[in-house]
Amino acid sequence: MSAPLVLVINAGSSSLKYQLLEPDSGEVTADGLIERIGEPVSVITHEQGGSETVEELSLPDHGAAIAKALELFAAKGTDLAQVDLCAVGHRVVHGGRSLYEPTLIDQHVIDEIERVSPLAPLHNPPNLVGIEAAQALFPDVPQVAVFDTGFFHGLPDKSALYAIDREVSEKYALRRYGFHGTSHDYVSHRAAEFLGRDYASTNQIVAHLGNGASMSAIRDGRPVDTTMGLTPLEGLVMGTRCGDIDPGLLLHLNRVVGLSVDEIDHLLNKQSGLKGLCGENDFRSVTQMIEAGNADAKTAYDIYIHRLRRYFGAYLVELGRTDIISFTAGVGENAAGVRADSLAGLEGFGIAIDPERNAVRGHEPRVISTDDSRTTVLVVPTNEELAIARQAKALVAS
Structure with missing residues (x-):
């Protein structure tokens, strides 16, 4: 049976x-x-x-x-x-x-x-x-x-709370929730398992890079920070979402430009990010445009990488010791150039990418760092579906 x-x-x-x-x-x-x-x-x-x-x-x-x-x-x-x-x-x-x-x-x-x-x-x-x-x-x-928010439910207050009036934030539950949690959970556990490391004593950075994109810092098996916040709009540059932005820009769009709240919402969620910068949100199309000499696409790519490097720097400092960095999701698993450019020049921090290993494509976890890199860099295909299936079966069985 x-x-x-x-x-x-x-x-x-x-x-x-x-x-x-x-x-x-x-x-x-x-x-x-x-x-x-x-x-x-x-x-x-x-x-x-x-x-x-x-x-x-x-x-x-x-x-x-x-x-x-x-x-x-x-x-x-x-x-x-x-x-x-x-x-x-x-x-x-x-x-x-x-x-x-x-x-x-x-x-x-x-x-x-x-x-x-x-x-x-x-x-x-x-x-x-x-x-x-x-x-x-x-x-x-x-x-x-x-x-998606489950993995980050226990974020420490220093990374979960916004520096706004406490009564307002508590009344309306305004805090950083984090997203892509099922993927960050699965990939971080899979990375530790792949390398034979004890999950509960391993420090990791996971970069989930797809049309939506987020990063997480995990200390001793517990997430301590992530790039997305109250909504999936915060953090990295994404396919159609802007990521981090000066809150004053929103006020300016409303008061000076005259956009309504709904128009601003549409602009930032659906007409920004890579699409807003160069007209395309699919990373494969952006890459083709760059190869064809499109200057806007190259600028969009540079901004994308710059934001990634900003968060890598922040999380390397936050963790102090980083044992594993994993790239996952559509862009993270397939765009070798993004992986190389986002970690370029970090040899002094003990992070070195092997170009030949990085060029290999596959469906299984693989090491792309050099043998002498203190931090092991991996590509770990995410499997949110398997994680969801196992959690669903466990709940029904209980």
Whole structure:
């Protein structure tokens, strides 16, 4: 008798990942990635039964993307209505102060996810679309939410609190929550395991670099800082998000330029970052533009790297001793130039990249630093879906 499976739905700001897998072994029955949702041409890659299907089509929103994924499951011979599912696991970006542990989804949980959606406007709404679609398809299967903010729930006050009026911050729960927590958790544990290190006594920096991007500093197995804050807007330069910015600029946009709050929100979340600087948010397109001699794309890249280096410097100082640096997610795993440029010239800090190792591509963790580098630098493919599946199964079993 085969073991029960978990269907994981991971809806990002412009992407949708899904996997049907067995949590204990990690064996994947089918998986897929839909990219560039909401753009003129979306791309879906679906793998099942040893074959890969790639299609380009128009998918205006996450609802259409989920419908397409379910269509491909059926077309390739897997009727999800007949699969032995023990749970459907959902990545949910923001749960506010009250939701941070893996949680069975009911109407109260849905209402709370919706209530805090203004804190993650690119993510919580598509997360809810995925939940609603799965509830309709599998009404008798437990639905479990795993929150991006969970890993950072215990951040120390010195990095979690903003320097604003305490009464205001406490009344409205204004603090730094951190995001991509499932990925930072998985990658930091996988890195320690790969190197045979004791997680609880290892200091690490994890750079999760995708269309959304964040970094974390982990001391002795506990996160002590991260780049994202109250919302996923703070920190690094991202595909469409600006990252760190002078708060006074927001006031200027409102008072002097005359933009409304909603217009400012749209500008900073959807028309900034790489897209705002050079017109493209996909890092592969930015790279092609640079190779073609586009000056705006080169400037965007330089700003991207500059922000990365700023946070690497801050976290190296914060940790004092850094044992492992890991790059993960779409850009972190595939852009060798980003890895090399963000850590260039740090040999004096005990960090040295081996160019040949860095050029290697693969699907397994790998060392890209030199043998004499005091800090081991890794590329560790993230697997948020496996982490979510295991947490969902554990919750249902309990």
